[in-house]
Each structure stands twice: as C-alpha cells, then as structure tokens.
Amino acid sequence: MRRLRSSLIVAGLCVGWLAAGLAAAEVDPPAARDVLDGQVKNALAILRDAKLTPATKRQKIRGIADQQIDFETLSRLTLGRYWRDLSADQRAAFVEAFRNHLSNTYGTLLNGYTDEDVTVAGDLREPNGDCTVQLRVIGTVNGSRQELAKVDCRLRRKAGWKVIDVTAAGVSLAALFRAQFQAIMANGGFDRLLGLLRAKASETNQK
C-alpha cells in the first residue's frame, strides 16, 4: 500500500512536471539557437544522404530554407527606403523573385559541400531583440579536422524565429544584397531590378 502511494506520488509529480513543461513550452517558444540547430542538422542529413539525387537534395534544402528564412523581412532590409514606395503587388513580386533567385543558388551549395560539420558555438541577444546564433564550420584541412569558418546567423522573431541575415568571414549577405539593390534602384529603378532578379533566377535554373 505504501509502495502504491509512493508510486502515485511519483506519477503525480511526473504529470505535474510534464504539465509544467508543456505550459512553459506554450509560453516560451523554442529558443532561436535550438530552432536553427535543428534545421542545420536536418540540412546536413540531406546533404550527406548518398541515396538522394542532387535534384531531390536541392528540393529538400529549398523546403528548409523556405521555412527558415524570413524572405519578406530580408527584402525590406535589403531594399531599405525603396520598400516604402512599392505597391503591395510590387512587394509580393519582389519577395517571390528574391526567394526564387536564392533558391536557385542552393545547387552551388550542394556542389561545394565536402562533408563539413556545422555546430552551434553560442548565441547573442541583439539590442533590438534579434538573436545572433554563432555557427562553426568544421572541415578537413591537411588531413585533420579543424575550424574552417565562423558563420553568424541573425534571427528575428515574428511568427517564430526566422533567419534574416547570414554573415561569414565578416561578410554579411544582407549587406551584399543591399549594396547591389540600392545601386540598381538608383540606376534604373524597380522594374530593372525585378527584371534582373528574374533573369538571373531563370539563367541559374537552366544550368
């Protein structure tokens, strides 16, 4: 009887912990680093899966990227002040063209992959609430495994944490695109930029 009571108390405690855990999970969504860590592991598993064809790998990587990258925020940041002047249709067209352009470059990522590992080294809370997750790329150099690159992923929480920039070796992709978009917008306007983005996506897609 005493054993049963003890078992019931332990079971009750477990249920309590579980309920508390579930409640906490509802209040605090997964941390940015956990979200990114999970998706990086999924992506590495796809890249390493010898049974998948390059086309399937690319499609699956695109699925992860579509889920994990906030293309609309990235578009807003890279267009800067020009974003405000665009109509809703132009914005939607731009986000779609930008997404297609980036997704067509995943093939290059597949070609360049040579069994590197990616680990989460830490995270930083930015002053505006964003979170920067610090990744380390580990690969083989001169026969030994060593750190190849430091990569920072900046995530913003809107409907969940999503990536808004990637910085490798001090080079920010958002800054790279912003510089190009601003230069093209100042010298040809939105139609030229959209045309170039679409042409590039189509050119890469045909390769």
Next chain:
Amino acid sequence: MRRIAVLCAGWALIMLSGGCAGGGNVDPWEKTNRVFYNFDDGLDRAVLTPVNGFYVKVVPAPIRTGLGNGFDNLFYGNVILNDFLQAKWNQGLGDTARMAVNSTIGIAGIFDVASRLGLPKHENDIGITLGKWGVAPGPYLVLPLLGPMTLRDTPGIVVANATNPVTWLFPPLYVTVPLGIGQALDRRSRVDTAIQFRNALAIDPYVFTRNAYLQYRDNLVHEGRKPVDQSLYEEVPETSPATAPAATRAASRPAR
C-alpha cells in the same frame, strides 16, 4: 631612393585626394574600375576557369594541397613582418617558428607540420597593418590581373614580393616562370568556390565583389571585433519618417 620617395609622396597624395574627392564615396574611380573588372572577369571565364578545371581534374588533391602549402610558406615572411609591425610579438614568434618548422621538417613547406604542433596559420599583410595604424582604406581599386583592392592595400604588392626569398635569389626564367604559373594555378583553385558563389548569387557582380571585398578586409583589420552596424537591421517604417516614431538605433555590440 629619390624615385621611391616621390612614389610614396604620390601615393599619400592620392590617398588624401581620393578620400576627399569622393565625399565618403568608396569608389570614386568606378568607371575605370569597371573596365578593369570586366577585363579580369573575361580573362577568368575564358582562360582561368577552364585551366583551373583541368588542373583540379589532373592534379590529385594531396599534391594540390602540398603545392598550396609550399606557396603559403614561401610568402610567410610577409605575415611575420606584419605581425611584428603590429606589435603582435607572440604571434610573430609563433609564425617564425611555424615557417622554420615547415621549411625544414615540412620539406620546403609542402607538409604543414607546424599546424599539428599547435602553430596555426595566420593571415596578415601591409594593408591590414596600415588599417591597424589608423590609415583609411582609401578609394576602391581594381587592377588588371591583380583584382580588387583599396589604395591602402597597394603597397602590399611590393612588400609581398620583397619578403619572398625567391625575389632575392634572382633565379633564371626557367625557375621563375613555372613558379609563377604554379602560384597562379594555386591561387585560382583556392578561390574557385567563392567565384562560383559570386557567379550564382550576384545580380550586379561588380558591386557584389566590391562590397564583399570591403567587408572582408574590414573584418580582417578589426579581427572580427568591429561593432555590428545595427542600422542594417532596422525596418523602414511604413509611414513617412516625419510622422513615424523614431527608429530605434540600438547600441552597438562587438561582432563576435
């Protein structure tokens, strides 16, 4: 000696005039730079890319790695000199030991024994040293065959050759020409992935290369500790700036 003094004075004058004339414009010579960029890019696509493809296909990876290690070692005096110019005494001593170990036990630097002994490779040059001394990058520059740089980086062309021991041996052409070709092949093969990424990602490849180069060099000068420009991550408010609440310009934090 007088010619060198005149050259240095000219360089300093251009640094000053380029910086002032641009009014904050990093690329006051864009028109000429684009011509040279197109020349370099055309040469790369027509000659270097196919030659590199052949090189990678024919020469096995371990031999390519060994050649790359050898060239790194040959030019490592440049790294050591700049370590000391930046008063990085421990790094300078470590890099000197690295060059000594790799030149001897590593057989002319072909085998990177030093890394396994805890003497890692560093990247350093006179452009980084000048940056650490407070010299501004100056105007962006593209030179035929040499690619992108800033005016601050240009003395690096002279210093890299002056610190290369081969320069002082005055070897005959049948040594320097194969060495030069080997070095070109090695350099091109190392940047191949970066070039593929640029070709796939860039909408305006000239602006892409310029911005990537400037960001990369800036990061090297600051050793990854430059505060992140938080303004890049501010979303433009939907309403006009006059009526919208002031965008929060958050305090800076070190990059890493």
